[in-house]
Amino acid sequence: MAAGLMRLPVFRKQETVSESNEKHLVVPGDVITSDTGFMRGHGTYMDEEKLTASVAGEVERVNKLICVRPLKTRFYGEVGDVVVGRITEVQQKRWKVETNSRLDSVLLLSSVNLPGGELRRRCAEDELAMRDYLQEGDLINAEVQSVFSDGALSLHTRSLKYGKLGQGVLVQVSPSLVKRQKTHFHNLPCGASIILGNNGYIWLYPTPGQQDEEAGGFHTSMEPVSLPDREVISRLRNCILALATHKVMLYDTSVLYCYESSRPHEIKDLLKPEVMEEVVMITRQRLVEQAG
Amino acid sequence: MAGLELLSDQGYRLDGRKPSELRKVQARMGVFTQADGSAYIEQGNTKALAVVYGPHEVRGSRSKALHDRAVINCQYSMATFSTAERKRRPHGDRKSSEMSLHLKQTFEAAVLTSLYPRSQIDIFVKILQSDGGNYSACVNAATLAVIDAGIPMRDYVCACSAGFVENTAVVDLCHAEESGGGTVMSLALLPRGGQVALVQMDARLHQDHLDALMEAAMTACRSLGQVLDGVVRQHLQEVSVLTAE
Amino acid sequence: MAAVQVCEAEKVYIMHGVRDDLRVDGRGCEDYRHMEIETDVVSNTDGSARVKLGYTDVLVGIKAEIGKPKPAAPDEGYLEFFVDCSANATPEFEGRGGEELGSELSCTLYKVFNNVNSLELRALCIAPREHCWVLYVDVLLLQCDGNLFDAISIAIKAALFNTRIPKVTITEGEEGGAELELSDDPYDCVRLNVENVPCIVTLCKIGHRHVVDATLQEKACSVAGLLVSVTHKGTITCVRKVGGGSLEPESIFEMTETGKRVGKALHAPLMKLLRDEEAQGKQRQKVGFLG
Numbered sequence: 001m002a003a004g005l006m007r008l009p010v011f012r013k014q015e016t017v018s019e020s021n022e023k024h025l026v027v028p029g030d031v032i033t034s035d036t037g038f039m040r041g042h043g044t045y046m047d048e049e050k051l052t053a054s055v056a057g058e059v060e061r062v063n064k065l066i067c068v069r070p071l072k073t074r075f076y077g078e079v080g081d082v083v084v085g086r087i088t089e090v091q092q093k094r095w096k097v098e099t100n101s102r103l104d105s106v107l108l109l110s111s112v113n114l115p116g117g118e119l120r121r122r123c124a125e126d127e128l129a130m131r132d133y134l135q136e137g138d139l140i141n142a143e144v145q146s147v148f149s150d151g152a153l154s155l156h157t158r159s160l161k162y163g164k165l166g167q168g169v170l171v172q173v174s175p176s177l178v179k180r181q182k183t184h185f186h187n188l189p190c191g192a193s194i195i196l197g198n199n200g201y202i203w204l205y206p207t208p209g210q211q212d213e214e215a216g217g218f219h220t221s222m223e224p225v226s227l228p229d230r231e232v233i234s235r236l237r238n239c240i241l242a243l244a245t246h247k248v249m250l251y252d253t254s255v256l257y258c259y260e261s262s263r264p265h266e267i268k269d270l271l272k273p274e275v276m277e278e279v280v281m282i283t284r285q286r287l288v289e290q291a292g
Numbered sequence: 293m294a295g296l297e298l299l300s301d302q303g304y305r306l307d308g309r310k311p312s313e314l315r316k317v318q319a320r321m322g323v324f325t326q327a328d329g330s331a332y333i334e335q336g337n338t339k340a341l342a343v344v345y346g347p348h349e350v351r352g353s354r355s356k357a358l359h360d361r362a363v364i365n366c367q368y369s370m371a372t373f374s375t376a377e378r379k380r381r382p383h384g385d386r387k388s389s390e391m392s393l394h395l396k397q398t399f400e401a402a403v404l405t406s407l408y409p410r411s412q413i414d415i416f417v418k419i420l421q422s423d424g425g426n427y428s429a430c431v432n433a434a435t436l437a438v439i440d441a442g443i444p445m446r447d448y449v450c451a452c453s454a455g456f457v458e459n460t461a462v463v464d465l466c467h468a469e470e471s472g473g474g475t476v477m478s479l480a481l482l483p484r485g486g487q488v489a490l491v492q493m494d495a496r497l498h499q500d501h502l503d504a505l506m507e508a509a510m511t512a513c514r515s516l517g518q519v520l521d522g523v524v525r526q527h528l529q530e531v532s533v534l535t536a537e
Numbered sequence: 538m539a540a541v542q543v544c545e546a547e548k549v550y551i552m553h554g555v556r557d558d559l560r561v562d563g564r565g566c567e568d569y570r571h572m573e574i575e576t577d578v579v580s581n582t583d584g585s586a587r588v589k590l591g592y593t594d595v596l597v598g599i600k601a602e603i604g605k606p607k608p609a610a611p612d613e614g615y616l617e618f619f620v621d622c623s624a625n626a627t628p629e630f631e632g633r634g635g636e637e638l639g640s641e642l643s644c645t646l647y648k649v650f651n652n653v654n655s656l657e658l659r660a661l662c663i664a665p666r667e668h669c670w671v672l673y674v675d676v677l678l679l680q681c682d683g684n685l686f687d688a689i690s691i692a693i694k695a696a697l698f699n700t701r702i703p704k705v706t707i708t709e710g711e712e713g714g715a716e717l718e719l720s721d722d723p724y725d726c727v728r729l730n731v732e733n734v735p736c737i738v739t740l741c742k743i744g745h746r747h748v749v750d751a752t753l754q755e756k757a758c759s760v761a762g763l764l765v766s767v768t769h770k771g772t773i774t775c776v777r778k779v780g781g782g783s784l785e786p787e788s789i790f791e792m793t794e795t796g797k798r799v800g801k802a803l804h805a806p807l808m809k810l811l812r813d814e815e816a817q818g819k820q821r822q823k824v825g826f827l828g
Contacts, residue, residue, distance in 0.1 A: 006806045008814055009573040009589070009824040025528045027521060028439060029447035029484040043444060045404060047485075054404055054444035056524050058532060071531050073442030074328065074347065086542060102347040102411045137542040150409045167550040169561055222546070224553040234563040247534035267563025271571050320827050326592055326680055327625070332826040337580070341679070341826065343625040351628065367624050367631055372675040373582045373598030382621045384633075416624040416631070418677075420596075421581060 005272070013277075026053040026068055033066070041067025042076065075101040075175040075199035077153040081144045082184040084170070084197035085155070087134050093127055095134055097142070100175060100199045103152040107134075111145060111156035113163065139165040141195055141203065161185060166221055168205030169237050173244040175200035179251040186252040190259055191232045196250060202240060204233045235262060238270035239279070246280040253290070258283040298457045298472050306469065307336075311462040312508060314452070314515060315425075319432070319523045321440040329441025333433040336466060337423035342433035344441040346413035362408035366395040368430060370419040391427060394490055398431055398451075398480045401489040404444040413443060424467040425453045427478045427492075432520060439524055449489055450517040451480040454509035456501055461508035479509040483517035486510075543757040551758045552744040560748065560755070567799055569750045574691065574810060576699040578825050584700025587825075588692040591752065592682035597674065597692040601702045603717065604671040606662065613653070614661020614669040618646045619676070620689070626681040635678075642676070642685065649766045649775045650674075650693065655734050660727070663705050668717060670702060683752040686764055690737035691807060697734060698811050701726040735766040735774050736803045738796040742784060747792050749799050763792045767800025769808075 026032060030053045032044065040046060043055040044067060053059070057070040077083070077099070085097035088104060095107040109126060112133065134140065142155035142162050157163050175198065184196045187207050195203040206229040225233075239258040240250065248254055261282040262270055269275050299305060309315070315336030324330040329344035350357040357363065368391035369383035382388075399415060415438070417430040431451035438445060454463045456475045470476050475497045480490040488510075497505065543551075551561060558565050570591035579585040582598040589595075607615060620642040622635025630638075650656065661670040674696070676689055704720040704727060720726070741751040741759035748755060751762075760782025766775040776793060778784060784792075814821065 005569055006572045006574060006810050008810065008821075009575050009828055011822075011824055011828045023532055025525065025532060027448075027524050027528070028445045029482075045444070045446070047446075054446065055442050056439045056528055057442070070442030071528065072322075072329070072440065086544075088542075102349075102408055104349045135544075138544045139547070151411075165544075166546045168547070169550070170547070222549050224556075225550060227557055227559065230554055230557065230559050231563075234559060234561060237561065238563060247531055267559075268565070268568060271562060271564075273571070318827055323826050324594070324625070324680055326627075326682070330625075334827070339579075339826075341625065345628050365631075369621075369623060371579075371596075371598065371677050372619055372621060372673075373579060373585070373600055376581060378600050378602070378673055378675075382623070414624070414628050414631070416628075418623055418625055420677075421579060 010273075024059040025057070026059055027056045028054050032059060032068075037064065039065045041065045043068030043070060069176070072174050072176060075099060077101055077105070077144045077147060077199070079144055079146060081198040082141065082195070083144060083153075083155065083199045084139065084141045084165070084195060084201035084203050085199070087136050087138045087140065090130055090134070090136060095130070097140065097155060099153065099155075100172070100201060101151075101153060103150065105144075105153040105155050106148075107140070107142060107155045107157070111154070111158060113158055113160075134164060139170065139203070141165060141197065165203055166205065167225055168203055169233055171202040171204065171237055171240050171244075173200045173202065173240065173250065177244055177247065177250050178202075179249045181251055188236075188252065188256060188259075190236070190256070191229060192236055194236065194252070194255065196252075202250070204236050204240075206233065231267060235259060235267050235270070238262070238267060242270060242276035242280055243283070245276060248280060248284065254283060254287060257286045261286070298469055298474070299460060299462070303460075305462060307466060309464075311457075311460045312512065314464045314512060315466070317432075317516065317519045319436060319520065321436050321523065321527045327441075329437045329439070329443070331433050331436030331440055333429055333436065335425055335429050335432070335464065337421055338425050338429045339419070339421040340426070340429035340433040341418045341420060342430065342437040343416045343418075344414065344434070344437040344443065345416075346441070347408045347411035347443065350410065350412045357410045357412070360409050361405035362403075362410075363412045364396055364399050364403060364405065364415065365412055366392045366399065366415045366417070366434075368392045368395055368417050368419075370422060370426075374419050374422045391430070394427065394492065395430060395434065398449055398490045399434065399438070401487075402435075402445050402447060402449045402482060403438065404446060407444060422467065424465045424470045428452050428464075428480075428516075431480050432516065436520060436523065440527075447482040447484045448517050448520055449480055450483055450513040450520060451478065451490075452509055452512040452516055453478050454505055454512065456497060456505055459501075461501075461505050463508055463512035475505070477505055477509055479506070479513060481510055481513035481517070483514050541753045541757055543754055547754070548758045551755060555743045555746050555748055555755075562752075564750075566746060566748045567795065569687075570752075572691070574695055574807070575824060576695050576811065576814060578823065583702060584696045584698075586692045586695035586699055588688045588695065590682075590684060590688040590691075590750070592680055593684060593688045594678075594680035595685070595688045595692045596677040596679060597689070597696040598677070599696050599700050600673045600675070601670050601700065602673065603663065603668055603705075606666060606669040610658070612662045612665040613658035614671060615658065616647075616651045616656070616672045616674055618643045618650070618674050620646070620678070621676065622678045622681075626678045630678075642689065645686070645764065645777065646674070646676075646689065646693070648777075649690070649735060649737060652774070654772075654774055655768075656697070657730055660729070661702075663717065664707060672697075672700070681753075683756050684739055684750045686737045686739050687750060690735070690766070691803070694731055694734045694736060694807065695811055697729050698731045698808075700729055702729070703727075733768050735768045736800050736807070737764060737766045738800040738803075739764050739779070740792045740796055741780075742782075742788060742792070747788070747795065749795070763789060763796065765793055765796030765800060767797055767803075769801065769804035771797055771801040773797060
């Protein structure tokens with residue numbers, strides 16, 4: 001009901017710095033080092049022999065490479081990243097995919113699996129039938145195959161775990177909040193599955209049944225999803241948004257802990273700021289205990 | 293002109309400030325969640341909101357895209373309730389187009405556009421309350437928003453207005469001082485390098501006074517730069533504490 | 538409305554969810570998202586309010602000016618609406634992109650609010666046929682995440698509650714014409730009675746059911762909707778169909794009933810919140826955009 005949801009705004013809580021942060025934080029224009037022995041990476045530029053920061057963030061030093069990781073940024077794709085994207089255009093022999101990066105990504109016709117898993121050269125008929133495979137607005141999950149010289153990503157779905165996505169919920173968060181892991185596909189024990197795209201697009205869907213679905217295919221099931229599965233997915237969605245609002249890194253463990261700490265509350269109550277804060281605090285504590 | 297005394301005998305201005313004193317500045321980054329970057333700034337009674345989208349694929353005509361760098365697209369508009377007299381149109385008039393162009397020039401000097409060929413960066417600024425120094429509030433808010441979006445910049449861009457009243461250079465003019473009929477200069481500066489991104493002056497000024505005026509404006513910009521620096525570092529601290537693993 | 542793209546599978550998922558009364562974010566079909574309301578956010582207006590409904594962010598400023606009454610209603614003041622769909626909300630609104638949506642919103646607001654049933658327009662009259670107060674209501678869209686009408690109507694009601702119009706005294710001028718004197722005292726002002734100001738409820742038809750407070754994704758799944766403006770007594774002042782699809786008469790009836798019920802329940806908490814905020818007075822620190 002509307003009654004409980006109207007309120008006056010409150011100031012955002014200032015998080016106090018508990019221990020002295022050893023992080024090296026820089027702002028644009030800060031000189032990082034005058035030593036010429038370092039290579040410069042993302043987020044820096046050379047200004048008269050001095051390595052200067054160009055974004056506001058944390059300095060990362062990997063051997064001789066210095067780069068600055070900004071707090072929030074569009075997706076910088078690297079080969080091997082798993083992304084979830086939406087088709088924006090169907091062009092000749094390729095699709096344009098929106099992946100929250102600085103240029104739309106490209107999915108070439110030769111980079112998708114043909115239905116049925118056929119292996120053959122693409123012919124003219126395939127070109128004309130592209131819309132039957134993927135249309136504007138469809139969601140896919142794919143892997144980054146290569147990066148073009150101007151920064152656009154080339155994707156491929158040449159594996160059974162990639163392809164068009166079926167019924168589920170898409171959650172959009174900042175790419176810097178998704179932790180890099182070995183695998184980005186998880187079947188969570190609470191009853192739903194999750195794909196944590198490196199580009200910040202997270203896909204929640206009901207765990208596929210026992211019968212082996214060819215996930216790389218282009219047939220999506222339109223059967224209604226059962227109510228318990230829906231509740232799990234809605235709860236996960238609200239948990240992920242709560243974690244993202246409080247800037248907690250997203251990976252399977254953090255999402256799961258957050259889900260478990262949210263059990264006492266109703267799903268729609270998780271939209272309230274104070275409930276979000278409480279749940280995230282409990283999650284943080286559990287993560288710290290687990291790490292320590 | 294009768295009536296308004298912009299500088300009193302003791303050297304105080306209309307609102308009690310000294311000639312080289314800035315108005316109170318308060319700012320916040322990350323005001324909106326849907327945009328890539330956003331910021332809000334209050335300089336005295338002037339309030340400005342800046343929102344940045346991008347870098348993203350060039351929308352609309354593909355011919356606008358440049359093959360070697362990003363296109364910066366700015367729009368300046370004022371809320372209809374921002375001025376004392378209600379404005380009929382938020383943007384589209386000559387003044388707004390001119391301001392949008394100035395903003396574009398200013399940020400093309402500072403943003404490292406060569407890193408993003410064929411993309412577009414949108415900077416939209418809205419004045420919620422206008423009390424002089426509109427251009428500087430816009431530039432300062434836009435700087436914070438661009439930093440919030442994680443778009444690489446050479447340096448901060450700080451802007452301030454300055455004027456010449458009774459042989460004294462005054463900085464950060466309010467509306468009454470701007471419309472007083474004297475000289476008004478707007479200056480945008482990259483503080484660390486000391487490079488000027490944009491300078492614009494209306495009305496007549498004797499050549500001898502130009503240096504003093506520019507010097508005063510540049511000093512004011514540097515002080516503003518320090519305030520913005522404080523805001524960004526505070527924001528960094530807050531967020532990095534949250535993302536600590 | 539700034540639209541998002543939704544694929545077929547997502548649409549099916551959303552439709553089935555609505556059928557089971559469990560939407561994507563866990564709400565029921567008649568639940569609103571989290572709402573934050575604050576008044577007096579812009580200082581050089583006579584009344585202002587900001588409403589955040591989910592991610593939708595709306596700012597309303599009201600300026601009162603003296604004008605000539607309309608010939609059709611010589612002893613009433615009137616309201617003028619202007620909706621600014623700013624580029625802040627989405628890049629598609631850049632330049633003239635937001636004008637179409639803005640004029641559509643303004644026209645609807647005009648129909649809903651500018652009549653004697655909503656506001657005491659006679660109270661805005663200063664001298665019949667000569668002078669009256671014209672309230673310029675300016676709406677600024679800062680972020681767009683569906684359900685603009687509801688957020689705007691709540692913001693307008695809050696801003697009208699916050700509006701303070703200076704008292705006017707009419708004196709005889711030199712040549713016999715009336716001279717208007719505005720009181721300089723900021724506390725000597727007229728407040729408006731906003732009891733009867735309606736709130737708009739937008740209902741979107743998804744599948745065979747309808748939802749209140751639809752997000753952009755849900756709106757992409759619905760073909761048609763109904764806009765109902767309801768007063769605190771439950772009286773319906775305006776009904777309008779929106780969207781390109783068609784509605785069956787039974788659906789319209791059901792949706793109107795839901796709108797009446799939901800709309801009526803909005804007023805009491807809103808007025809209570811506004812009065813609480815006013816009672817806190819100077820003690821409460823304005824959050825505005827710095828929060």
